[in-house]
Amino acid sequence: MSERVAIVGVAQTVFSPKRPDVNYAELAYEAISLVLESTGLSVEADIDNAVSCSHDIWDGQTISNIGITDVIGGHLRNEEKLAMDGSTAVYYATIGILSGEFDCTLALAHTKMSQTNRNIVNNTAFDPIYSRLLGLDFTSAAALQAQRFMSRYNISEKQIAEVVIKNLANATRNPWVHNKGFYTLDQALDSPVISSPIRKMDIAPDSDGAVAIVMASEKKALKVTDKPVWIKGVGACYDAHYLGDRDLSECYALRSAAEQAYRMAEIDHPRDEIDLVELGDEFSYQELLWLEGLGICGSGEAADLTCRGFTSFDGALPVNPSGGLLAGVPTNVAGLNRVAEAALQIRGEAGDRQVGDVRIAVAQGHSGFCGQHQCVIVLGRE
Amino acid sequence: MRKNVAIIGGGQTHHAARRHDVNQVELVNEAVRAALADAQMTIDEIDSVLFGNMEFFEGCHMTDCWLVDGSGAYGKPGLKITTGGTVGATIVGAGVHHVASGLFNKALCVGFEKQEEGDTGAILSGVAHPLFGRSLAGAAVGYFAMMATSYMAAWGAKEEHSAMVAVKARQNARKNEYAHLKLDISIQDALNSRMLSYPIRMLDMCPASNGACAMILADEKTARDRCAKPVWIRAMDTAHNEQFELDWRDVTTKKPIFSRVSASRLYRKLGVDDPSKYFDVFEIYEPATWAEMVWYEDLALCRPGDGFKLVENNMTAIDGPIPVNPSGGVLSTNCIGASAMLRIWEAALQIRGDAGGHQVVSKDIRRALATAYGGTNWTVLTALSGTMDD
Amino acid sequence: MKSAKDNVELISIPMVVDVPYRFAAGKYMTRFLTELRDNGKFYGIRCPLCNRVQLPPRIVCAVCHVKNSDWIELGNEGTLVGFTIMYLPLTDPTTGKPHEPPFAYGSVRLDGSDSVIDHFLNVEPVVEHIRIGMRMKVALKEREDRVGDLGDILHFDPVT
Known part of the structure; x- marks a missing residue:
């Protein structure tokens, strides 16, 4: 990229299973006011536009960005909503700033999963004519993907459980999340089966929360902070909709998105050049599959890599030191939280979950069941 | 904007109340194929697809994911x-940002x-806050x-x-x-149509349509190489209005509101003094007859309170000095997620001279203004031109 | 485009999507609804910068981008700023049932507020009986019937 775009501020709410004390606008404002406060920026003087990620059906409001117009500074100004994972807010904000139209963008993602029912909501993402009547939801679709992935590469439930154990242990270092602890392999494998092979502990739990990020052009960024986190590369791609059209053990869309992002970031050897990965482990097996899609290892190799400690907190390439989505991060907010965590690591501000010196980090987010739409963001210190 | 962006092709479906012959994928695909054919391009040449509709109007979450084939x-x-x-x-704006960023050449x-696949009235009432006004919301009407x-x-x-x-x-x-x-209606027909919500009658409102629109945007080099009649996007402006203050229903308000603020910003960007002379044609988003007259005033085509006189004097007729909505506008076709794009596409067709039966012929069409309307009083304005010289 | 006259069978699948919600009113609306339910009073909230009094109360003044702070008791009378007579049996999304037409409803600016509130008008649904600028008074349900939502307001009565 000839012009450069940076993240200049990051804020998140505490993620909890239920926030009955706030509506979603108030929840979003917790993150927005924090990020403005911490950067010293004002909506009036500094922010040119806003990009938000949410879904009408989760918010329970038609055109649900109406609900955040006031708190995001949308009145008489530009606010665009993507009905996608939060990672796409960073993707699109980057494009907007590169276009020269905007200098400084506020990106937001919020969701209150507690106010409705994820199975019903997610069932409506299946096409109404062919697949919806089967009663599929994201968990049952994920179970099909997990089964295919595990059988193709001979991956055991124990290997998948290692992801759960690692991420929930990592989460004990993260004050923002609610699902954490030191578990044994037996405990993970004793967790009740929801849709085989997926157990309760393999699923990111329902959570309420919001993340806000401020992004800026190079010129603006250097005025705002002495620790800009540069967007080195972005990529996105859609896979096919019908599960029967896909080999679910492949991640075609993620490979394409990662390739775009790496090309832009001039990364030739992701495994060697990347210091940290934050990815969307909505289900535990996805951490393995997405690592392969991100080119960190070959197909079917991520399980072994994980069991060898390569992706552990103090491993060669820490993956989800924050605890990931399994630690309790709301859907949609998921990808923006991945970017936020990666940015905090690069800034050296990740607190107890800081893994050391992080120069290049990758954040991944996905929308739709079995990761149909994939988005990859490469972040760097230089 | 760092790069110039042009519309190099577009297309639309034949809009109708009933399209049981196609599913959503097939409907969208009709417009996409028409746009590709117009641009003489294949889908393989497209770098990025920006997609949108009224979320959940058809009872589907993540329609973009289902409709990837279309x-x-x-x-x-x-x-x-x-x-x-x-x-x-907004999608067109996103397309402009994509191309202007230099990362994509053809969006x-x-x-x-x-x-027809959902209950639009009930869903539009859902625009109201769930705890404040939703139970008695009267939808758009x-x-x-x-x-x-x-x-x-x-x-x-x-x-x-x-x-x-x-009429x-x-x-x-x-x-x-x-x-x-x-x-083929008369003024008397309109006045005799069924009262929906005083003084709005059936013929004062837009229909519920099924349809799609697609457009291909490109960078300057691609546009000049590939398109005989590129239409340049000269400026855009977006203004949303706050959640609970629905200011358009008090037409005497002196507050700065979305429509007037956005128009004045856009005119400033382009150096427009008199929009009724600067632009040769207007395609505006008028879900109801009365909104068209208020748009005239808020776009400064006349003084506040004079909008109805423009209509009375046929000023905005297809052969008038300020043609507004020669296409028939939203009052004739409202497939909501496509409607604002149709305004831009129809404006582009006028500049190309390709609007067919509804081409404005009483004057030379070089510049056009398209408006969008939605949300709780939100707009996106788009200024188009046949040349890069203005 | 093919039409029915082509005599091809077209299948369409009826489906009702029923999503349950439980909405948090939030800090500001909770206080508003509690005052309405318990004391029959309307409260707006004032922006510390521009001083406009907003109804319903909300966290941020969208114009000034600051947190609203001062609670203001409003009158239970106001002025009609817009109205309509509805002839459509529109679906009430909170019950799924239609409202019986025709009925009058309008926007009333309560005394002391810069915002308006929409509700039914208890007047004969005839244009001649309704005038923009007329004074209106809130009619509430009895205390024991009020539950803490906007349905606690029955309608607006004309002030005679």
Whole structure:
């Protein structure tokens, strides 16, 4: 990229299973006011536009960005909503700033999963004519993907459980999340089966929360902070909709998105050049599959890599030191939280979950069941 | 904007109340194929697909994911954007940002709605806050009815004036092969149509349509190499209005509101003094007759309170000095997620001279202004030109 | 485009999507609804910068981008700023049932507020009986019937 775009501020709410004390606008404002406060920026003087990620059906409001117009500074100004994972807010904000139209963008993602029912909501993402009547939801679709992935590469439930154990242990270092602890392999494998092979502990739990990020052009960024986190590369791609059209053990869309992002970031050897990965482990097996899609290892190799400690907190390439989505991060907010965590690591501000010196980090987010739409963001210190 | 961006192709479906012959994927695909054919391009040449509609209007979560086969997004980067009624124009704005960023050369923008597959009235009432006003929300009709009573009380306009707008739209639509409501109606027909919500009658409101629109945006080099008649996007401006203050229903308000703020910003960017002379044609988003007259005033085509006089004097007729909605506008076709894009596409067709039966022929069309409308009073304005020289 | 006259069978699948919600009113609306339910009073909230009094109370003044702070008791009378007579049996999304037409409803600016509130008008649904600028008074349900939502307001009565 000839012009450069940076993240200049990051804020998140505490993620909890239920926030009955706030509506979603108030929840979003917790993150927005924090990020403005911490950067010293004002909506009036500094922010040119806003990009938000949410879904009408989760918010329970038609055109649900109406609900955040006031708190995001949308009145008489530009606010665009993507009905996608939060990672796409960073993707699109980057494009907007590169276009020269905007200098400084506020990106937001919020969701209150507690106010409705994820199975019903997610069932409506299946096409109404062919697949919806089967009663599929994201968990049952994920179970099909997990089964295919595990059988193709001979991956055991124990290997998948290692992801759960690692991420929930990592989460004990993260004050923002609610699902954490030191578990044994037996405990993970004793967790009740929801849709085989997926157990309760393999699923990111329902959570309420919001993340806000401020992004800026190079010129603006250097005025705002002495620790800009540069967007080195972005990529996105859609896979096919019908599960029967896909080999679910492949991640075609993620490979394409990662390739775009790496090309832009001039990364030739992701495994060697990347210091940290934050990815969307909505289900535990996805951490393995997405690592392969991100080119960190070959197909079917991520399980072994994980069991060898390569992706552990103090491993060669820490993956989800924050605890990931399994630690309790709301859907949609998921990808923006991945970017936020990666940015905090690069800034050296990740607190107890800081893994050391992080120069290049990758954040991944996905929308739709079995990761149909994939988005990859490469972040760097230089 | 760092790079110049042009519309190098576009297409639309034949809009209709019933399209049981196609599912949503197939409907969208009709517009996408028309746009590719118009641009003489294949889907393989498209770098990114920007897609949108009214979220959940058809009872589907993540329509972008289901419709990848129809939109051509499979295997490509892309985004799903939803900003309510303005979304068609917001998608075009996203396409402009994509191309101007230098990361993409050819962006496909797709907007659609298949209104017959959901309950639009109930879902539009869901625009209201769930705990404040939703139980008695009157959908779009009730809102525009209050605007109308305010307009009549403030400026002395009569129901006849809204009837004139209703007739102009449907008579223009008869010249547009793609329009939904092609009605050979008179002012008396409009005044006799069924009362929905005083003073809004059936013919004062937009229909619920099924349809799609697609456009291809490109960078300057591609546009010049590949397109005989590129239409340049000269400026865009977006303004949303706050959640609870629905200012358009009090037409006498002196507050800075979305429509006027956005128009004045856009005019400043382009150096426009008199928009009624600067632009040769207007395609505006008028879900109700009364909104068209308020748009005239907020776009400064006339003084506040004089909008109804423009209609009375045929100023905005297809052969008038300020042609507004020669296509028949939203009053004749409202497939919501496509409607704002259709305004831009129709404006582009006028500049190309390709609008067919509803081409404005009384004057040379070089520049056009398209508006979008949605949300709780949100707009996106788009200024188009046949040249880069202005 | 093919039409029915082509005599091809077209299948369409009826489906009702029923999503349950439980909405948090939030800090500001909770206080508003509690005052309405328990004391029959309307409260707006004032922006510390521009001083406009907003109804319903909300966290941020969208114009000034600051947190609203001062609670203001409003009158239970106000002025009609817009109205309509509805002839459509529109679906009430909170019950799924239609409202019986025709009925009048309008926007009333309560005394002391810069915002308006929409509700039914208890007047004969005839244009001649309704005038922008007329004074209106809130009619509430009895205390024991009020539950803490906007349905606690029955309608607006004309002030005679």
